[in-house]
Amino acid sequence: MCATRATSRGPLRVGILGQGRSGLSIHARWFEQSPRKYKIVAIADLLAERRQRAEKEFGCDSYRSIDDLLGRDDLDLVVNSLPSYLHPPATIAALSAGHNVVCEKPAAWNVAQLDKMIAAARKAKRILAPFQQSRYRALFRKTLDVIDSGVLGRIVQVRISANGFARRWDWQTVQEYKGGNLLNTGPHFVDWAVCLQGFKKPDEILCAMDRANTWGDAEDYVKVVLKKKGAPVIDLEISSCDAYPGDMITVQGTQGGLSGGGSGLRWRYFDPKKAPKQKLSRKPLPGPSYCSEKLAFTEKSWAPSKAQANAFGWMSKQFYDHLYKSLREGAKLEITPQQVRVQMAVMEECHRQSKLSKLPAKGWPQGNR
Ligand SMILES: NC(=O)c1ccc[n+]([C@@H]2O[C@H](COP(=O)([O-])OP(=O)(O)OC[C@H]3O[C@@H](n4cnc5c(N)ncnc54)[C@H](O)[C@@H]3O)[C@@H](O)[C@H]2O)c1
Missing domain, CATH: 3.40.50.720 (NAD(P)-binding Rossmann-like Domain)
Known part of the structure; x- marks a missing residue:
């Protein structure tokens, strides 16, 4: 097209x-x-x-x-x-x-x-x-590389947290202008979520929203859980009332895990073939005692290059360099409207589940045209 x-x-x-x-x-x-x-x-x-x-x-x-x-x-x-x-x-x-x-x-x-x-x-x-420039964020790309390498085993859950503690009073807090944390910050991270689930609509979507520190009528706290058969559970938060925000992305896999944010990632995993052999015991453990063993974890880390650390510049470059190829040479878009359709389906369902009361509509202060 x-x-x-x-x-x-x-x-x-x-x-x-x-x-x-x-x-x-x-x-x-x-x-x-x-x-x-x-x-x-x-x-x-x-x-x-x-x-x-x-x-x-x-x-x-x-x-x-x-x-x-x-x-x-x-x-x-x-x-x-x-x-x-x-x-x-x-x-x-x-x-x-x-x-x-x-x-x-x-x-x-x-x-x-x-x-x-x-x-x-x-x-x-x-x-x-x-x-959707965050699709190119270096930390997300690196996370996908580590997942795809298989070292973490089957991915059970990915937690995405875009939290902080901030008060806000601009138009992005008003439902009439399509503000709120889900529609504002959400597109970056719901995009990651649906990407991790293969751009297929989740089987189950659970959403809670609240207003904590906002002057407007839209949410500034969002919790979303997405379940899709054969894909990791996604646990996503975009909260403006988290005084102790944790890592932006945390991956839990059967052989290890990864965690980190803009300044870097670390991950560790073990090789099941080299792990101590165990077998199920239905009898009380001797002692009594708990299951205890030493797993030999391999630890790795990654930090963004200087160019990648300027996240907005880096993401814009990836997006617009690729778009240039699409416009000049007819290359296929990497980020397609069809992929974003899944994000829209998630957000639509989240809003359906968590309706908040509204302020009276007033129109845009300078008019619409
Ligand atoms: N991708 C990202 O990382 C990112 C970052 C910031 C904003 N955004 C998005 O960009 C959009 C704009 O947000 P913003 O933060 O730049 O808002 P803003 O308030 O800073 O700027 C909006 C501008 O649009 C102008 N405007 C409003 N109505 C207009 C009209 N009818 N005709 C012409 N001009 C009009 C305003 O005068 C203003 O200068 C939002 O949808 C936001 O979600 C995306």
């Missing part, structure tokens, strides 16, 4: 919707570092000072209305980094106008919305690339 309009020479010409923490600080800043592949030619934002800054810094055109940006016919790519509640409508508008689109997370908030976006991409024969 990827007949693109990418111009054949020079960097890809990009329009960015939104110039906030994502549109400016992640996407524009990355394009600045990749001038041979990408060039910012237009941005849209409701705020005049953000438009003026972009014009000055990037030498690009700026628009108040996203429709005016989408009306251009010289763009190879549009990045949708608008507030989350605008992801489906603005992405569909961009695809329908004939643009390839990178859509920030959360791509949508339910499967039906995402399906409309996928259908719009198919109809327009354009690329829809969900920005």
Whole structure:
């Protein structure tokens, strides 16, 4: 589905919707570092000072209305980094106008919305690339490598914890704008979860949500357990009231385990062939005593390179280098909307199980257009 309009020479010409923490600080800043592949030619934002800054810094055109940006016919790519509640409508508008689109997370908030976006991409024969850059996070890639090597045996459980202690009062705390820890931080880690379960919808989903330290009406505590036959149990937390957060990822396997986070991973495992031979005893153990033996564990560790330690820069590079190949050479997307559909199904079910009361809707402060 990827007949693109990418111009054949020079960097890809990009329009960015939104110039906030994502549109400016992640996407524009990355394009600045990749001038041979990408060039910012237009941005849209409701705020005049953000438009003026972009014009000055990037030498690009700026628009108040996203429709005016989408009306251009010289763009190879549009990045949708608008507030989350605008992801489906603005992405569909961009695809329908004939643009390839990178859509920030959360791509949508339910499967039906995402399906409309996928259908719009198919109809327009354009690329829809969900920005799930954490799939490229070095610690996650290394974890997958260790799991795939088999040394940990069968993986029984993976615990993912994106916890901290933080108070928050911006739009990301408001349900009306599709805020809350699940839709905001969740896409990074639910993506890991469904990746670890082979991108298949879990058989069972259990979710608890709460509001702890937030000014808005959306959750800032989420606990999710995913069960899938033949895959590890996933135990996922995204809590803003954890004063003693543990490791970001912990893998439990039949022959060993792994644990760690952004600054590094460690893992240890034993070789069952070299372990002491034991056999089941139904009689009380002599003494009395407990089962006791010495397993010879092999210990390993990994630390990110300097480039990988700059997680946002590293992940953006992997994502956009690959997207460049898709847009220029027709390479298949590595992160597909179909994979993200499973994430959407999980989130939809979590919200169904844990409805929180809502504040009255007020619209976006600067208007929708
Ligand atoms: N992938 C990541 O790691 C990551 C990190 C941060 C944010 N995000 C995502 O990026 C999106 C934007 O979040 P943010 O933190 O940048 O928000 P932000 O509030 O910092 O920026 C949003 C910008 O959009 C502009 N805007 C709002 N409505 C508009 C409209 N109708 N037309 C034009 N401009 C409009 C605002 O004026 C603002 O400048 C969210 O969906 C968020 O989940 C992703």
